[in-house]
Amino acid sequence: MNPILTPALAERIAAIAGDRRPGAHLGIVAPGGYGKTTLLRRVGAAIREATGVEPVIGLPPFDQVSGEVLLVDDAHQLDDTDLRELRRLATASPVRLVVAARPWPRASSLAELLDLAQDHLLPTALDPAQVRELLPKRLRTDRHVDFVHTQTAGVPAFVARLARTLDTDLDVPAPALAEFRHELSRLDERVLRFLLAADAGVGLNLDLLADLLDTAAGTVSEVVEAARATGLVGTAGSLVPIAQRAIRAQVPVERRVWIRQRLAEARLARGGQVLPLMRPLVNTGIGGDNAAAAFEAAAAEALPTDPALAANLYAAAVTAGRAPVAVGARRAHALALAGDLDGALRLADQVLTTEQAPDRTTAATVAAAALAHRGQLGRSAELYRWAGSSQFAALGSTGVGELVDAAGETGPPTSLSSAISLMAQGLHESVTGQPTTALSTVVRAATTLEPVGRAVLLPDSPAALGALLALHYAELGTAKSLLERAIAAGTGGAPFVVRHRLLLAWTAMAGGDLPRAAEGLAAACRTRGGLEPRDRLFAVAIETGLARRAGDAAALGHAWSQAGEAILRHPVDLFTFLPLGELAMAAAKLRDESRLVAQLTEARTLLKSLGDPPLWAMPLWWSGLHAALIAGRPEVAAEHAEAMASAAAGDEQFAVLAGAARCWLEVSAGAVEPDAVEGAARALQGIGLTWDAARLAGNAATRTTDRAAMVRLLDCARMIQGKPVSARRSVTSERPGDEQLAVNLSDRELQVAELVVSGLTYKDVGDRLFISAKTVEHHVARMRQRLGASSRSELLSQLRSLVGSAGVRE
The missing domain is CATH 1.25.40 (Serine Threonine Protein Phosphatase 5, Tetratricopeptide repeat)
Structure with missing residues (x-):
């Protein structure tokens, strides 16, 4: 059975066909493509079966038609004379009429004729089950049924076209679209314009349609009804998807462009949005003042979401x-x-x-x-100042060591102006006031900017500045929250995607989550092509820091080779002290300190010009301490520790770092006090510096001669890292005549030990450390002798206890 002829409809047709009452006329009304002709023929066959009367296909002129049953198709195309003649036959003769017509055009004479019908059939769209019956058996899958039903809106003729041509791919084949050519070519000019306007997404905007159709707004509805009667348009004025595809395939592109341009000009004249209309015209090359004005207006609309x-x-x-x-x-x-x-x-x-x-x-x-x-930043500040943006100018000036307390901008207190003002205030406070107040102010700036910050062009975002302050102040949780929210909100647009991700990776690295930091670095570097100098400097510093923390000499050497250009391309400013400090430690480890002498001198000069604000100076002091210890310059390390101690007065957060610095100096000098070390390590852990905390405890463990203290500090390092504590052995030797076991290994021996217990061969260890395999073997032999290990397995067991997990120390 044809899917259009459902059992219920077939039953109704049978009942209608058997009706022998005088004037039992029937009307079949539906838009094009809904199967009116099919139903007309089916009714005729049913009448023949029920009454034995052979229906006649009625064609004008109707005054010469004879027969008891007259079938009339496409009655909407008949003129008034023919329609009046049909009405005469229906009322003055025993002829029974079965008339099929579209709902529009609805001439009064057609309406009068259809009013005579005692029954009406109103075909509807096919449901998915009916669509399935029309598809070839191999395509009767849920996916294909859903696709066909969606594309055709269930219009029977469209379903049939697609069913005949559809393949396994879920796409509308060109032959199915080609079948629309005849329908489109016969359309009235105004109906075609409406369809093209519907393709442009205008919908039922009667004012725009009136301008496009060159008619009064009150008569637009007639054109809309005519378009609906074609079956190509739904009740809401939107095109059936397959019809929209056909229009785009069959109507010349210049015609469609002209319609969009006319609509855009009309909408622009009325102050409406033109972006949906002009977006497809970007590469068409259309010209003229009106088109240019429409493109400009569309660009302004697109800027906030798609720059x-x-x-x-x-x-x-x-x-x-x-x-x-x-x-x-x-x-x-x-x-x-x-x-x-x-x-x-x-x-x-x-x-x-x-x-x-x-x-x-x-x-x-x-x-x-x-x-x-x-x-x-200096040149940036000059331009901002020239443009009258004093607060952004203040950011740049402060960054290069010239403190400026910018006045608020004139104008209404919008979210943007409030955020910029808070940002400038927070930066000024970070230099002259309390770190907590500065951080709180910048956090408020970031929150204020979130709803409107996607389309704002900034020299730096409040989220990035706040994250820097938080990292300098060891408030890693605040930094992470600020950056994650900024990334989610798209603050600052594309220029800040990389910056925010890099700072988030830095936050993970500072907290000891090296895998997450490495993932964040990779993601940031994939976001765009080449990195801008500021982003490149941070990326190289993160790569260097990860290699240093992992004890990977080869990776550290590679990262350092990339650092030279990054350092040269980006001048020293207040906001680059974190990468500068990380690179300083790498330089000391690689014995290449001369590479950064000029930059570190410039950084100290910049700090001095601002009055040595502790919040900004602390990372340089902290990194300077470790670089000096790595380089074997304890007197320089002591100077940095003293500066940190002076800054720590009255600030608990700085006091933690100053205490850890003092403890590190003592450990490096061989004075290991377990209680003090564990206290300092736990304090570092408390402010989020997990990696530094574990490294302090681990370093102290390798420098103590007290076996019990060594085990205790190694356990402390493991617990800080969230790793299981190893099974404890006896803290003192039970062998007669032995003194307590000494475990004071050199830095090089510790590096070799870490790589050996990780499973590397002597050659691989040598490649990592740039020494020969023979030298590695010599180091292992010395460690075995000093630790009193009787076998290689015992040596490896003791080395594992000593070095703990990878990444505990430099």
Whole structure:
């Protein structure tokens, strides 16, 4: 059975066919494609079966038609004369009429004819079960049924077309679209325009449609009804999906472009949004003042959510005839938000060097933001100051050592202006006031900016600045929260995706979560092509820090080879002390301290010009302490520890770092007090510096001559890292005549021990440490002799106890 003829419908047709009452006329009304002709024929056959009367296919002129039953198809195409003749036959003769028609056009004479019908059949769309019956057996899967039903909206003719041509791929074949050519070619011009407007997404905007159709708004509904009667349009005025595909395939592109342009111009004149209309026209090359104006308006609409599209729309405005300098600043802004700082700087410079160009202050702020990302904070501050953005200028000036207390900007207190003001206040407080107050202020700035920050071009984000303050102050939880929220909110657009991810990776590294830090670094470096100088400096420093913490000499050497260019490309500023300190420790470990002498001197000068603010100085003191200890310069390390102790007065967070620094000095001098070491390590752990805490305990364990203290401190290091504590052996030797076991190994022996217990061969260990396999074997022999191990397995067991898990020490 044909799926259109459901059992219920077949039963009703049978009942209608057997009705022998005079004037038992029947009307079949539905849009095109709903099977009216099929039903007309089925009714005729049913009448023949029920009465024995052979129905006649009625064609004009009807005054010459004879027969008891007259079947009339497409009655909506008949003229008034023919319709009046049919009505005469229906009322003045025994002829029984079965009339099929579309619901529009509905001439009064057709309406009068259909009013005579005692029954009506109103075909409806097919449901999924009926669609399944029309598909070939091999395609009667849920996926194919859903696809066909969605594409055709269940219109029977469209289902049949797709069923005939569909393959296993879920796509509409070209032959199915080609079958629409005849229907589209016969459409009234106004109906076709409406369909093209529906394809453009205008919907039932009667004012726009009136402009497009060159008619009064009150008559647009007639065109809409005519379009619905084709079956190509649903009740809400949207195209059936397969019909939309057919229109795009069959109607020439220039015609569709013209319709969109007309609609955009009309909507723009009414102050409406034009982005949905102009987006598909970006690469069409259309021109004219109206098109250029529409492209500009669409670009402004796209900027908050899709700056790359906005930049392309501004380019299309130029192609349409707008002078490049007229939209240069706004296009530069869009490019910068999209992450194309090179293009943004080129356009901004063109505008700035053209005195009569509009939006020169906008161009200046774009250039200033781009330069900040490239580490040129001084030049950035000059441009912001010229553009009248004193608070952003203050950020750049403070970054290079010139403290400026910027006044608030004039204008309404918006979320953006409030966030910028809080950000500037927080930075000023970080230099002159209390760290907690500074951090709290910048955190509020980040929160305030979140709802509106996606389309704001910034020299630095409050989330990034807040994370830096939090990292300097060892508030890792705050840094993590700020950065995760900024990433989720898209604060600052594309230029800050990498920065926020890198700082999040740094936070993980500082907390000892090295795998997560490595994942974060990889993700950040995959986000865009080349990294900007500021991001590159942080990325190299993270790579260096991970290699140093893992004890991977080869990886450290590779990272250090990349660091040279990063250091040269980015000048020293207040916001790069973290990577500078990490690189200083790597330089000391690789005996290449001369590479960073100039940068460290510049950093100290910068700090001095700001009055040595502890919050900003602490990371340099901390890294300087460890670099000096690595280099074997205890007197320099003591100077850093003393500076930290002076800054710690009245601040508990700084006191933890100062206490740990003092403890480290004592351990390095061989004075290991287990209680003090464990207390300092636990305090470091308490502020989130897990890796440093475990390293302090581990280092102390290797330098004590007290077996009980060694085991206790190794257990402390393992527990800080969240790893199981090893089974304890006797803390003193039970062999007669032996003194307590001494375990004071050298730094090189500890490095060899860590790599040996990890399973590397002597050759592999030598490759990692840049020494020969023979030298490695010599170190192992010495350790075996000093530890009194009677076998290799016993030696490995003791070395595991000594070095604990990988990454405990330098």
